[in-house]
Amino acid sequence: MRHETIDLIFDAAVEVFAEYGFERAKVDDIAMKAGIAKGTIYYHFKSKEELFVALMNEGLEKMLDHARTEMEQAEPPREQLRRMLAAQVRFLIGHGTFTKLLLTEVWGSKERQQAFRSRIRQYIDLIEQVLRRGTEQGIFHLTHPNETAASIFGAVGVAVLHTIYRCQDQSEQMEAEIPKIIDTLEHLLFNGITA
Template sequence: MRHEKVDMIFQAAVEVFAESGFDQAKMDDIAQKAGVAKGTIYYHFKSKEELFAGLINEGIEKLIEYADRYIESTEEPVAKFRHLIKAHVLFFIHHAKLAKLLLNEAFGTKERQRHFRGKIREYITLIEKVLIEGKEKGDFNINHTLETASAIFGAASVIVLQKLYHAEDHEVAEMEKDLPAILETLEALLIKGIVDVTKL
């Protein structure tokens, strides 16, 4: 079982990294916000880089678990794909600072980029699995499942991030009201682009 202080450190680190960026973030500030000694952070993480990598792991694993819960409720590929898109958008809205942090800072150093790409690939594999299932059942008309899964991840991420970047902190909590418009747009771009029209 993971130590509860690690959760406190992660929560504080998301706040500090989001406010200051990776380079300007200080372990002292993270420790203060987490309510722990700086030595406690170094007990669990050898460096700021390792702490950030831990955040990436945590964030992507939460995203995968969140999406899994949504898609397991149906066996029908088109419905499963719709659930996946909705889960992706809702996760980014509900974890706004983490979402921005992942997609901003993970493209920093080569090491962070490599680690980020590896973790994102796990999530893209989940998307691709849904696409392959739909293709095998004849519901999806696609040739390149991996490239399509990557494009879906990018499109669904960017449309939410665009909203997040233009929203004040107090407005992020109200972003669910934009959910119908976001999902309608993504459906027009993504679902109708890959689904056999006879299946809609």
């Protein structure tokens, strides 16, 4: 029962935080949207900040698991990177409200920054591992794999966020954009922009 209640809280919280932003969101609004008493939220989370951190950590963990699953289905580093990139795009498009929060709200307070750095770092480390393997095998030519991994993570996030805002509330159109985003990012990553 506890997990169902937390899922209700998270579902309501992601909508309220996305609609009002972290600062203006109220626990009362989250409780009302979830159809539970405000005290139930405070039973599970000490504060709005703790709720937000837990919500974002769960989303990032799901995204990381999704990317790992995709990566493990391929062997060569190039294909692993391709699968991770596609998995991140699909996950972020499929969780548009979470994506807006991730890329607009998580950098607010110092506490939030510290809480998310470790999760985002795990994701970037996963990308970096693939880049290093590919470099060792002569597939990639990189001098700064850490910075490249962070750049890939950021490029995917911003490309998806751009699509989410451009296709506002048109989920079919967003779904149709997924192959174009993946193709564009793959081309940029593997071929660059020079002729």
